[in-house]
Amino acid sequence: MADLKDVNLNRLAIFVAVVEAGSFTAAAARLGLTKTMVSTHLQRLEREIGAGLLVRTTRRLSVTESGRAFYEASCKILQAAEEALSAVSGESAPLRGTLRVNAPIDYGALVVTPALVEMRRAYPELDIELVCNDHYVDLIAEGIDVAIRLGQLADSGYRAVKLGGFVKWIVASPEFIDTWGKPKTPAALAPMPHVALSVLQHPLTLELQRAKGAKQSVRCENVLLVNTADAARAATLAGGGFGLLTDFSIADDVAAGRLVRLLPDWTGKPKGIYAVFPPTRYPTAKVRALIDVIRRRLEPPVNG
Template sequence: MPELRDVNLNRLVVFAAVVEAGSLSAAADRLGLAKTMVSTHIQRLEAEVGATLIVRTTRRSNLTEAGRTLYDASRECVRAASDALSAISATSGPLRGTVRVAAPVDYGTLVVAPALAALRCAHPGLDVELVCGDSYVDLVAERIDVAVRLGNLRDSSYRAARLGQYLRWLVASPAFLAGRRLPKSPSGLAEFPFVALSTLAHPYTRSLSDASGQRVTIRCKRAFLANTANACRAATLAGAGFGLLTDFSIGEDLKAGRLVRLFPQWAGEPAAIQAVYPSTRQPSPKIAAVIDALRTHLAKSGSEADQRRVSARRKASGEAPTAARKR
C-alpha cells in the first residue's frame, strides 16, 4: 500500500493539469513543459501509487477508477495550495497573476466587463480573462475562477455570493405596436407574436406577478426563437414580436424610446444574480476582489439609476433641480 511519503506531490499538479486539459499535449502547453516530461511525470506517479491512473489514446486521456479517486483529492489539494499562495501574495502587495471570469453574454457585456476593467486599473499586475457565453460552464474543467450566473443555481457544490437580483419586463418596439390594440391584461398577450429564448426549459410559457402578489401564466404564441438574450433583444427591437427581457439589458432602449414597456405593473419573478466559485474554506484574494468589484459597480450603477429616476420625476413635475432650489 503506497504512503504519502512515497509520492512526489509535484506530480499531482501535472496529473491534475492532464485531466483538466484532456491530453498530455494540452497539459504540456498549459504548464510550459515538454510533452515527454509530462508523460514521464505521469508514468512515475503511477509507479508511486501502484495503479494505472490514465488510459492514453492518440487523441485523449481517460481516467481509470483509481485515477478519478486520486484526481478528486488532487484537485482540492492543488486549489487549496494555490489559494494559500494567493493569500500570501495579497498580504505583500497588489494582486497578480490571472483571473478567469465567466458570464452570460448580455450581462457580461453590460456589467461584468466594465467592473473587471475597473479592477484591472486598480491592480495592473492582474491579468483578466472574461469568457462570455450563454451555455453552462464547468468551472473546474474550464479553469474558471468565478462564474456570474443569473437565476437559480444548477450545482450546489459551488459556493455562491449574492450580487443582486433582476427582473424581466414585457416590452415591444413602437413599430410592432403600431396598428395593434393592446389587450386589457397580460393574459391577452397570448395572441401576440412572442420572441422566445430557446435556452430556457419552457421558452413559450412565461409567469408574471404584480406588486399585489397576483400571478398569471401566459402560453405565448410561437413566432421567433433565439439562443441568446442579445439576439432576443435585437429581434424585439426589430419588431419580430413582444419580449420578456431583463431590466438591466433594456434600460437604455426604454429611455431612448426604442422599446415600450407593456403592463408596467407586471414583471417576471425576481431572480438572483450570483457569483459562484469552487468550494473552498474562503475565497482567494483574486476571487474576493472580483466579487467586490462587481458589487461596487452594481452599487454605483444603482445610485446613478436612482438619480436619473429622481431627475425624470422632477422634470415631469416642473420641480427645479436641487442646486437651483438652494440658490
Template structure:
C-alpha cells in the same frame, strides 16, 4: 533503487549536514539521535551509496555525499520556492483570470467590471469568453463562470452575486401599430418574439397586485437564439418580449422601449459566480467580491 527513496529523508540529511552532528540535528528536528541515525542509514541503503563517514567524534561527507548534499539543497530550495509561490497566488490576484459569461450579460456588465478590476490589479491578465451555451469549466479550463437564472445541479461551487428583473417590453412603433396590452389575458393576441434557449419561451406566469397568478401562452411571430438578437428584434418593432432589466434599462429611460404591465410581476432571476474547487485562487475570490460590490452599488 532511486524510485524507492523516501524523499522526506533528503531534508533530514540536509539538516544533519547543516547541524554538523547527529546530536545537534536531532535537537533541531525534534527527533531522537537514534531516529536521525536510522533515517540516514536507510537513505544510504535506498541510494546504494555511503554518504557519511562516522567516527566517535566527527562525521565527514564522502565524495558522493558532497554531490548529493548539493543536489538536495537545490531540490529543497526549489520546493520551498514553489510552496511560497502557491501561497502568494492564494493571497494576491496574479496570472490569468479565464472566465465565461453569456453574450448579453458579459457585454453589458461583466466586461465593464473586468476593466475596472484590471486597473486595480495591473499584473493580472484576463481571458473573457462569451457564449450562450453552458461551458464545462473543468474541461475548458475556466476559472470562473457568471451564470444567470436557475443553476443546474453540479459538483461546482457557486456564490450568489445579485438578481435581475424580467421586463415585458415593446417598441413605441409596435405599440402605435398594435396597441398596448393592459392585462396578461391580452398577450396571446399580440406578436411575440421568443427566446429559443428558454425551456418554455412562450409560457409566462405573471403575479398580480392582489397576489394571484396568471399563466399565459404567447403567440410567436419570431424567435432568436440569444438575448441580444431578441433585443434587436424588439427594438425594431417586431413584437413584444420579456428581456432582462440590465439590457433594456437605457432603452426604457431614453424612450426606445416601453415597459408593459408594470403592475404585474415576473419572477426575479439570480446571478451567480460558479467555479471549480473548494478553495478558489485569489484572482477568483477578488473578482467575485468586486463584481458583487459593483452590482450592489448599481441596485
C-alpha cells in the same frame, strides 16, 4: 505509506490540472508545459506516493478511485497554500497569472466586461480572457476559472456564490404600441406578436407574477423566435413584437423611451446571478477579486 518529504508538491498542481482538463495535452496547454513534461511529472508523482492515479489508454484518460481521493485532497492542499501566500503577502499583493471567465453574451458585454476592465487596472500583471456564449460550458474541460451564470443553476459538482439578481420586464417599442395598443391584462398578450428566445425550455410560454404574489401563465400565439438575448432586444426595439427581457439589458432603453414597459406590475420570476467555479473548497484569490468587483458594481447607488 509515502513520506511527505519524498513528494514534490509542485506535481500536485500538475495532477489537478490533468484531472480538470481531462487530458495531458489540454493540461499542458493550460500550464505552458510540454505534453511529455506533464506525463513525466505524473509518472514521478505516482512513484512518490506509491499509488496509481490515472489510467491511460490510447482513447481516454480516467482517474482511479485512489486518484479521485487524491485529487480532492490536492485541491485542498493547493487552496491552503494559496491562502498562506496571501496571508504573508497581504491582500493588496498583485494578482498574477491568467483568469479565464465565461459569461452569457449580453451579460458578459454589459456587466462582466466593465468589471474585468476595472480588474485589469487594479492588477495589470493579471492576464484575463473572457469567453462569452449562450450555451452551457464545462468549466473543467474548457479550463474556465469562473463562470457567471443567470437563472436557476443546474445540479453539478461546481460551487457557486450568489452575486445578485434580476427580473424580466415586458416591453415594447412606441411604434409597436401605436399599432397594437397597451394590454390591460396578461391574457391580452397572447395574440400580440412576441419576440422569444428559442434557447428557453418553453419559449412560447410567459410565466409572470406580481409583487403581491399573483401568478399567471400566458401561451403566446404569434412568435418570432431568435436564439440570443441581443437579437431579442434588437427585434423588440425594431417593433417586431413585445419582449420579456432582462432588466439589466433594457433599463437604459426604458429610461430613454426607446422601449416602454407593458403591464409594469407584472414581471418574470426573480432569478439569481451566480459566480460558478470548480469544486475546490474556496474560490481562488483571482476569482474572489472578480466576485468583489461585480458585487460592488451591482450595488444600488447610495442617494446622498
